[in-house]
Every structure is written in structure tokens, then in C-alpha cells.
Amino acid sequence: xxxxxxxxxxxxxxxxxxxxxxxxxxxxxxxxxxxxxxxxxxxxxxxxxxxxxxxxxxxxxxxxxxxxxxxxxxxxxxxxxxxxxxxxxxxxxxxxxxxxxxxxxxxxxxxxxxxxxxx
Amino acid sequence: xxxxxxxxxxxxxxxxxxxxxxxxxxxxxxxxxxxxxxxxxxxxxxxxxxxxxxxxxxxxxxxxxxxxxxxxxxxxxxxxxxxxxxxxxxxxxxxxxxxxxxxxxxxxxxxx
Numbered sequence: 331x332x333x334x335x336x337x338x339x340x341x342x343x344x345x346x347x348x349x350x351x352x353x354x355x356x357x358x359x360x361x362x363x364x365x366x367x368x369x370x371x372x373x374x375x376x377x378x379x380x381x382x383x384x385x386x387x388x389x390x391x392x393x394x395x396x397x398x399x400x401x402x403x404x405x406x407x408x409x410x411x412x413x414x415x416x417x418x419x420x421x422x423x424x425x426x427x428x429x430x431x432x433x434x435x436x437x438x439x440x441x442x443x444x445x446x447x448x449x
Numbered sequence: 450x451x452x453x454x455x456x457x458x459x460x461x462x463x464x465x466x467x468x469x470x471x472x473x474x475x476x477x478x479x480x481x482x483x484x485x486x487x488x489x490x491x492x493x494x495x496x497x498x499x500x501x502x503x504x505x506x507x508x509x510x511x512x513x514x515x516x517x518x519x520x521x522x523x524x525x526x527x528x529x530x531x532x533x534x535x536x537x538x539x540x541x542x543x544x545x546x547x548x549x550x551x552x553x554x555x556x557x558x559x560x561x
Binding site for chain 1: 484489490491492493494537547548549550551552553554556
């Protein structure tokens with residue numbers, strides 16, 4: 331159980347275009363999902379917290395107009411990188427936290443990541 | 450912001466040896482977790498230790514936590530080639546918010 335998927339796993343886009351990345355909890359409902367960014371050989375940086383039915387909370391320094399997050403249902407959150415530029419190339423990882431009481435407290439389940447390359 | 454500092458940044462050992470990685474953090478925490486990440490992949494949860502615990506075991510893994518020193522260690526015993534990966538500690542400081550702050554990670558290489 332507790333599987334989180336991301337789609338696509340890899341995407342290459344041209345500079346100036348927008349890219350949408352989906353994060354789905356496959357066998358559980360997630361009220362909260364997190365989006366992380368990871369540069370090569372670096373650690374994960376939290377970008378934003380996505381709560382179902384409400385606006386995402388962005389970390390300091392993350393442009394909310396550039397990284398649009400929509401948590402439309404208890405099993406789906408999307409991250410849209412708008413007007414992508416080469417510096418947005420990175421590995422994007424989402425995680426999901428199940429409904430209270432359903433899972434081990436404080437444990438997040440991570441998706442496999444999406445490799446974005448902007449040319 | 451990154452809270453955790455991990456050392457060493459890279460560790461290379463022979464198969465069968467034990468591997469020890471350390472993590473330090475700056476603020477008070479509720480829990481500390483260790484994750485493994487294979488190259489280009491997502492994270493795999495290894496073990497969680499609560500702030501009121503000092504040591505925890507899971508198979509070949511042993512985690513210690515010293516809240517007075519704000520540090521934790523991960524020991525992998527009898528290492529295998531398949532243990533080759535990056536290992537990250539992550540802390541959550543806000544009860545209920547479950548925001549994780551990750552350390553810089555240790556790249557572990559197990560040589561056959």
C-alpha cells in the first residue's frame with residue numbers, strides 16, 4: 331500500500347512553454363501533498379505544501395506565479411511550471427500524507443520524481 | 450532552508466563492512482527520519498525515530514538520536530552492493546504540519 335505516482339517521469343520542453351506534473355496517491359487519500367525540487371547531487375528543497383481544497387503554501391523564495399499548484403482532489407495534486415526556462419530544469423518530487431489515523435504518523439510517501447529538462 | 454548537515458558527504462566502503470552516517474540539525478524536532486534515494490529515483494523511507502527515543506533498529510539498520518547534541522546517526526551493518534545510494538535525514542519540527550527539512554545527504558558506495 332501507500333503508493334504515490336508521478337506523471338510524467340521525464341519531460342523535455344522548450345523554453346517559454348508550460349509543463350504540468352501530476353502527483354497521485356493511488357491507494358490512499360491524501361489531504362496534504364508536498365512538492366520538492368532537487369538539483370543534481372543535492373538535497374531536496376521543499377517548494378510548497380498543497381492542501382486539498384485550499385491554496386498552496388509556498389516556501390520563501392518560491393515564485394507562486396511560476397509554480398502553480400492545484401490540489402483538486404484527495405488523490406491528485408498538480409504542479410505547473412509556467413513559462414519554463416533552462417534554470418527550471420530539475421528533478422521534481424512530490425510526497426503525500428494520508429488522512430489522520432490511517433497511516434503511520436508523520437510518514438510521508440514519496441513519488442518517483444519527474445525529471446524536467448528545459449531546452 | 451536546509452537544516453540538516455550530514456557527514457560524510459560521500460562514503461565508499463567494501464561490501465560486508467559497516468557504514469555510519471551522521472546528521473546534525475539546528476532546531477528542536479518532533480521526529481527524525483532517514484530516507485534512501487537511488488540515483489534518479491524517488492525516496493524510500495527507512496526509519497523514523499521520535500524525539501523521545503534514543504535508539505531504534507530495523508533489520509540491518511540502527512539509528513541513534515541525541516537531542517542534546519541535535520544529532521543522529523544511521524548505521525548499516527554488513528553492507529551490500531545494493532545499499533549503494535544516497536541517504537538523507539529529514540526532520541519535522543512542527544507537530545501536525547509534517548513539513549520535512551532534509552539534510553544534504555551522504556552518497557554511499559559499496560564496493561563488491
